[in-house]
Amino acid sequence: MAELDRPTRPVPRPLPALLTGENADVYFLRSEQVLAGDGRNPVVTMEVFCRRAGATLCGIDEAKGLLSIALEADAAAGNAAVWALRDGDLIEAKEVVLRIRAPYQSIARFETAYLGMLAHGTGWATAARAIVDAAAPTPVIAFGARHVHPNIADRLDYAAIIGGATSASTTAGSSRAGKMPVGTMPHALVLIYGDTVEAALAFDRNIEREVPRIVLVDTFRDESEESVRVAAALGNKLGGVRLDRASELGGVTPALVAEVRAALDAAGATAAQIVISGGLSLERIAEFKAAGSRVDTYAVGSAISGVRPIDFTADIHEIDGQPIGKRGRPSGTTTSPRLREVDLAAWRAALAPATR
Template sequence: MNDELKELSDLKKVKIKGDRKLFSATHEEIEQGATTDVYFIKTREILSELDLADTEVTAEIFPSQAGVFAGVDEALNLLEQKDVKVWALDEGSTMDRKEVVMKIKGSYEDFGIFETAILGAMSNSSGWATAAKECKEAAQNKPMLCFGARHIHPAVAPVMERAAVIGGADGASCILGAKLAGQEPSGTVPHALILTVGDTLDVAEAYHEIMPEEAPRTILVDTFKDEAEESLRIANELEEDLDGIRLDTPSERGGVTLDLVKEVRARLDQAGHEHVNIFVSGGLTPERIEELNQLEVDGYGVGSYISNASAINMTMDLKEIDGQAVAKRGRIPGTTENKRLKRKL
């Protein structure tokens, strides 16, 4: 790992190579402090010059709104080699507005420059996890998968999908995101394959023949033909081997409507394919899921509602300096008791 940035002159250590392919920070750059706000480097330098770098402080972190607390594991990973004590809520816990979700005690020199990274990790992950929880609650006992990786930068897509699983998603399509959450990725095929092959039924047959037995046979049916007609073509051919069909009708054709779901379900049942599940994706929100959940929809794929969720702002305040209660104006001096916090480091 590169040496941490301690003073302004150290910024010369931060080099941008001309052949850099992606603009996202590496793990080493984050640990170096290169993603922090520069004023924390200035703070570090001034405290050092004043012989105050080793001042013992207690910092508290709290959210701007209620939600699901996520990102704590990354924060702890940044602090695990530091001589600090950390108390926090568990990853995936519910949190209230302005509840203290993490407390850090130690030398300001040891953790001050990581404030930006810690708050950023927990703010975004908590926002994504909270959005996923809303969708899962709307879906109730039916599967809800996260398909949001395409809507954000690839460097953070795995973080987002892991957070979605923490919040309640039953699976994720992003390979690395699912792996980080301790799962295998979920998904079948995109429209691109069907467009390239030229016929949905040919793709369904090839998928059934080529893919592993444990891979669900769920086929997109909105690429070329009427969704009900395509569903019947595939169900009549694959019969009991067909697990489900996926409706992803684009907004240009009105999206997946309640009437469309009713028709597809009725026509499948009338043809003796009651076992075929209906999976819906495309522009879903908790409100849309609640509507669809009144019908015989068996699962959901949610993308932009989770990936585009607003971060839940996190604030870090120093509440003790050398054991003395402090606070900036508007806040109450001294540490806040929260019996839900657990010792993490």
């Protein structure tokens, strides 16, 4: 017997509005009402897939958490079961990623939610995977939280890490993936102190030792000059510098990276790393790679956060054990050897407290 699918980390607890159906497409709620009125509640087998080949699946673990609550009573009575892949799996076009067998009234209202979890999570994770592959072996960190609604920033950052980013800028998203959040310093901090070195020294005085001293060096002066100044001020405590030159000044370029690297090396700061950020995309990363730029970390935002969701579809394939399907789609369950039965009780036990 195959091993059951169990969680390896906490998953977000569904919010009350999700469980009550307030966030569901209303036709699912009306379908429940119709079936309840006529006394019909067949056991159906639903299968979920997408048409995108090579996508990095994400959101499926959160969907398991949702279903672990929705199907608690049915599963205890032996009337429900779930099979699924896992976050991080690379999937084929039309591969079944989730199969649910349960009374229809128990799952109807949740279709909107689990499809949305999969669509956004997989879109972000797939974009992150493309960026990570393009940047390899240089690591990528996710800086996209500011481009999405704060209520989903943790999902974005978690998906980016599932896609291969080494960490992300928010505590919520990074910790969910078992990572520490990463960041340097904003221009605001440098502007308030009025000098890059003063801001760097203040950071060093007040921030825990385990946090790397990565100093933003493009606020007031030439980046090479500022890099040498902070290297002199921090000595071997300097972990690196971040380049985020404004687009009005031409942005970060391979030539700028080369200049800063040469300046740091000449100042004896050969161990100081260079982190670059600011509108990085697949195309821009390719430019740095082609130039042989000595970039140590790419900090990427909207190239991950701004991608379109990847659509997923849910279809009924059986009703009360009898194969059925809509016209144009196969009837009966699909052969899906990678699916594993989900231990719903274990996933329910792993739910983190609701935070919103």
